Amino acid sequence: MSKTKAPDSSRRSERSRRAIYDAALALVGEAGYAKTTIEGIAARAGVGKQTIYRWWPSKAAVLLEAFLDLAERASEGESEIPDTGDLEADLKLVLRATVDELNSPAYDGPARALAAESVVNPELAAQFVEKLLEPQLQLYVRRLRAAQDTGGVRVGIELRTALELFTGPLTHRWLLRTLPLTHDYADAIVEYALYGLAPRS
Amino acid sequence: MSKTKAPDSSRRSERSRRAIYDAALALVGEAGYAKTTIEGIAARAGVGKQTIYRWWPSKAAVLLEAFLDLAERASEGESEIPDTGDLEADLKLVLRATVDELNSPAYDGPARALAAESVVNPELAAQFVEKLLEPQLQLYVRRLRAAQDTGGVRVGIELRTALELFTGPLTHRWLLRTLPLTHDYADAIVEYALYGLAPRS
Known part of the structure; x- marks a missing residue:
């Protein structure tokens, strides 16, 4: 998850960076990916478009980084899935938080615009997966591996596949x-995925 | 799943209908939803645009019906999920067939275009869900209910939620x-969803 470095770390360029992120997310949520331009982002952020071109190579790069920043702020710097020793409780916490995020207007619009474009644009999808999605999915792999090591997940379960039982339905x-996406739904998905649909005899 | 009736059942109008379906699916796969027009579909199908307007109220209606037809032909008129008494085998069959369908170029392009538009267009999404998606999901509800009735699925499992453990990951x-979407992946999803990730003691 490497980030493009600002040329200096002054408060001024940090303010510009924040304004550019906010403008990029707002615009893509309102107008869609195709109609979002570097010029439009610059105008809305109140910066010159050369400022954007100096820091990012493309519209996709600005947007992906704005999303990375959004995700980091949403998780308040806590990047790992909690490990209290209770896998079911930890996963419910994470899936409920995901439900809240998907239901929040600040996230829903921009995230839909980016997802919709990725569905039909393999180049953007590859960047989206590599920089944004796969690192998030690996958090599940690590939490499930810790559970597998302590007997909470069956030996032999392929974890990169298994995590999709949680993220796929949502x-x-x-x-x-x-x-509707609700907390009850998130809880049910966690319970069904952990204990299965077939009876336990 | 009601279908718009052609004004007559002659072979000629059946040929036109087929040509319109094919043109609609091909165009949306190539150009995307926004750039597909009734005029474009008519030109490609070799019919007058009034023929399309006479049979369908909108571009969305033509496309959804073309998809319904595609799905019906793909399933060769067999609409229910098979019930051999072996839920795991029946679900693997269906999920492997779904993998094949999603991987087929004839389906992938148009289906992505429709899905991408639905992601950002709530009105189209509502029609897509009502006419196309939910009826397919109800096939899972019926198959899972039959299994629940005969002890293959735990009592108390909410089936409309549970089916998303199969369709969600794919x-x-x-x-x-x-x-990549593979048969091995489909098999693993079925096994994990049925038996869960937690150990059975």
């Missing part, structure tokens, strides 16, 4: 807009 | 382009 419901 | 992997 994404399905959110992107395809089938039914 | 959709996540397909739409977000994280990793």
Whole structure:
């Protein structure tokens, strides 16, 4: 998750960076990916477009970094999934937080715009997966591996596949807009994925 | 799943209908939803645009019906999930077939275009869910209910939620382009969802 470095760390350039992130996310949420331009982001952020071109190579790069920043702020710097020793409780906490994030207007609009474009744009999707999505999914791998090491997840379960039992349903419901995303739903997904649908005898 | 009726059932109008479906799916796959027009579909299908306007109220209606037709042909008229009494085998069959469908170029392009638009267009999404997606998801509800009735699924499992353990991961992997969709992956998802990740003691 390398980040483009600002040429200096003064408060002024930090303010510009923040304004550019905010403008990029707001614009893409309102206008969609195709109609968002570097010029539009610059105008909304109140900076010259050369400022943006100096720091980022492309519209996709600005947007992905704005999202990375949004995700980091949402998690308040806490990047790992908590490990209290209770896998079910830890996963419910994370999936409920994900539900809240997906339901928040500040996230929903920009995230939908980026996801929609990734669905039909393999180049953007590759960057989106590499820089944003896969690092988040690896958090699940690490938490599930800790559980597997202590007997909470069966030996032999392939963890990179298994995590999709948690993230897949939420994404399905959110992107395809089938039914409401609620905490009860998040809890049920965690319980079903951990204990399965077939009876335990 | 009601279908707009052609004004007559002659072979000629059936040929036109087929040509319109094919043109609509091809165009949306190539140009995307926003750039697909009734005029473009008519020109490609070799029919007058009034023919399309007479049969369908909107571009969305033509496309959704073309997709319904595609799905019906893909399933060769077999709409229910098979019930051999072996839930795991039946679900693996269906998920492997879904993997094949998602990987087929004839389906991938148009389906991505429709899904991408639905992600950012709530009105289209509502029609997509009602006419196309939810009826397919209800097939899982019925198959899981039959299993629940005969002891293959735990009592108390809410089936409309549980089915997303199967459809969610495949959709996540397909739409977000994280990793390849394979038969082995489909099999693993079925096994994990049925038996859970936590050890059975």
